Amino acid sequence: MKDAVKEFLYLPQGLSEEEKALQHYNCAEIILHAVNKKYNLNLSDDALNAIIPFGGGMASRRTCGIISGGIASIGVMFGGQKPFDQTKVRQIANEYLEWFVKYYGSDQCPYIIMMKADADPTIKCKPIIEQCCIELEKIIDKYK
Numbered sequence: 001m002k003d004a005v006k007e008f009l010y011l012p013q014g015l016s017e018e019e020k021a022l023q024h025y026n027c028a029e030i031i032l033h034a035v036n037k038k039y040n041l042n043l044s045d046d047a048l049n050a051i052i053p054f055g056g057g058m059a060s061r062r063t064c065g066i067i068s069g070g071i072a073s074i075g076v077m078f079g080g081q082k083p084f085d086q087t088k089v090r091q092i093a094n095e096y097l098e099w100f101v102k103y104y105g106s107d108q109c110p111y112i113i114m115m116k117a118d119a120d121p122t123i124k125c126k127p128i129i130e131q132c133c134i135e136l137e138k139i140i141d142k143y144k
Helices: 002-009 017-023 027-038 045-049 052-061 065-078 084-104 109-116 126-143
Strands: none
Touching (some): 002 027, 002 126, 027 045, 027 052, 027 065, 027 126, 052 065, 065 084, 065 126, 084 126
16 A cells, blocks of 8 residues: 555656646545555546545544545445445444544644644655555455
C-alpha cells in the first residue's frame, strides 16, 4: 500500500500551479484511491468522488479525513453482505478508528494539524497519511 499511496500523495515535479490544483487529492481521497489501487477494487469515478467532501475534516475541520477515507475503504471492502457483514464492518472500522485515536491522540482535524502534522505546508499531513495507510493495510489484510 505504501507504493500505492505515494502515487496520490506526491505530485510529479515541474507541474504548473494549475496542473497541481487539478491533480491534488485531499487526505480522504488519497486513502480511498490508494486502497482502490492496492486491492484492485475498480471503483467508479462516482464512488471515488463521493469521498471528496470528507477531506479537511469533513470540509469543516472536524473528524479527520484520513479516518473518513479509511472507514470508507473498509466499507467498500467488507460491507457487501447485509445484514451479516454490518457487525464485521463496524468491528473493523472501530479497530481502525481506535488505532488512529490511540496513535495520534484525537480524531479531530485541527488537533492533528496543530499537534502532529508538519509545519511545512508542502508536507503537512503526508507522513500521517503514509503511516495510516500502512496500518490500514494491516487491518484489511487481517480480515481478508
